[in-house]
Amino acid sequence: MTTLAIDNIGQLATGDPNTGSGPLGVLEDAAVVIEDGRIAAIERANTVDADEVIDAGERAVIPGFVDSHTHLVFAGDRAHEFALRMAGRRYEAGGIRVTTEATRTAGAEALRQLARRRRREALRAGITHQEIKSGYGLSVQSEELICQVASELTDDVTFLGAHAVPGEYDGRADDYVELVRGPMLQACAPHARWIDVFCEQGAFDADQSRAVLEAGREAGLGLRVHANQLGEGPGVQLAVELGAASADHCTYLADADVDALASGTTVATFLPATDFSTREPYPDARRVIDAGARVALATNTNPGSSYTTSMSFVLALAVRDMRMTVEEALLAATSGGAAALRRDDVGRIAPGARADLVVLDAPSYEHLVYRPGVPLIAATIARGRVEWLDPDLSRD
């Protein structure tokens, strides 16, 4: 069996407080040995023997980011809509239809190429595991295709037929919900692990959302909810009541929502790049964390409200504008994302875990937030494979 070692790591943030110091379990002068796509051992620097060695040059290493909320599979460009919104127009959920039209007509191979390109971009951003949602097809055929394309890139595919009511169902939202719960779910469930619904004024109400989620659960899917993005609403409490793995957005929370999150097993997943791009206020993460709820941070990569793959940007917003510490933010984007996907094989650097890790072009993980906008991802290793290596890495 071939082994790979990342050696000469100046600072290793394992994400496991039992392994090292502080909440991030930090070790100094470490090495990580990888075998068969898994982490085999964590050792002292310059003591390991492996078939291949990457010299981290005393840089910092962190777990690969776990991005628990993306919409990678779509076609079309909405940059100009974004620019207009920044010049004063408000974000509305209806914009999804623009992307739906482009996605429906794009064809399988074009969608696949676009998604792969975005996946590549995410790897360069240090994201080693991604959830990917459907939701820009909104017809049985197109949703199935999107789930299939997504399943080629991740085992965390989410069926989101209930993303918006498509134009041909105008005024007949309940009929569309029946389609989603019936033939569309039947076509998509084989490719998916999760079902999700956009529970929001202008999208799906509490009854419709519950109907979709319950049908998904009967089909064997886990539950996720787009909740409380544009205003307070029933989404968060519905998610907790139904035992959803995650309630995503959580921008507008009533006290009862925070209480529900604190008392349940549902992770509150914040998507601050969305609040950035829609000019909404940032969620108050401090309030949710201090109440005792589990939190995650994700990119929400999508063309309408958050076209970024930069988890570092998300971290910077979380620390600057959501009052999270750097440590809380980094945990939320790694083991927090894993918790939101109910898995423990990713999001931390520990023997037996997937060999997903990132070498930063920096001496400490704090630089991820200290140096906003700077591409600090020097190398991304996913399942033990070097997926990105910065051409300047060996310059020094």
Add this chain to the structure above:
Amino acid sequence: MTTLAIDNIGQLATGDPNTGSGPLGVLEDAAVVIEDGRIAAIERANTVDADEVIDAGERAVIPGFVDSHTHLVFAGDRAHEFALRMAGRRYEAGGIRVTTEATRTAGAEALRQLARRRRREALRAGITHQEIKSGYGLSVQSEELICQVASELTDDVTFLGAHAVPGEYDGRADDYVELVRGPMLQACAPHARWIDVFCEQGAFDADQSRAVLEAGREAGLGLRVHANQLGEGPGVQLAVELGAASADHCTYLADADVDALASGTTVATFLPATDFSTREPYPDARRVIDAGARVALATNTNPGSSYTTSMSFVLALAVRDMRMTVEEALLAATSGGAAALRRDDVGRIAPGARADLVVLDAPSYEHLVYRPGVPLIAATIARGRVEWLDPDLSRD
């Protein structure tokens, strides 16, 4: 003479409204011909004949960013101070002393290597021209060395001996001002084009600032002022009164400051990445622009309050939080930066201008703001030389 062409440009934002449509002078399907480090011609796509051709693949091309405010030459790491500040501690100008200590003891070659590394990072971020300030030496010898190192990287060196009062002059600020105006200025002026002063509560007051600036002017240097960063103060009006090229920060402006900027020739240079990293409010650019003043955007790359080289990040903040349009922000970071440095050879793509341009991995310049945190700089050409070419550029 060898010629280089950037051909097959989908969208060329020249920055010159007389050349194309809109404030950015946009042309579709264009090519740029470069000769001897200068732009020789702008042509239709796929019609040019050149010794070497870079195929932009229908991507967008913009002028290289002109970063009119940086502090590239320093040693030491302040990531942890940043993390503590984000956890609640307020930014204070006195932190400069931490960097001064590290810089004074670093030695010429270490400083040179650090500065070159940051220059390389800036080129990757699409910055083709930079102003570089001294200000972390605060002794005659150390300031002179910093100016000399900076002059190896740019012809826009700024002498900023009046960045902070060093520890050995505690309680004797006026004596330090005399040192700055006298022997320090004499040692640094030969390497510099500009003089600058940190006019702020806790740094230098109006009289001290005026004394420094007037001495600089007598030594043949142009004037710049750090003004109104942490509160309202005399900086902006002093800058305008003395005809400074730029008043930088402008975070806290009284009506009289805005009036002064609108009536004078001093450019208001905003540094929103600083307000991000110090958690100050963002300046109200809309108010300043609507009053008729000229504005620029710059990174303020420095270890204490803005350790980023990402002009794209600066643009995103300007559009999201300072109510600038995408077009205004891009102009402020190119021709606006050039105006703040009183030069017209950079900041636009026009025959005769320096061949400084950036290929974006995107179909339009709007993506720079639409896709925050994503490294979209596919290629950077400075003085006709390809300084950065993304390894993925030719993948499609």
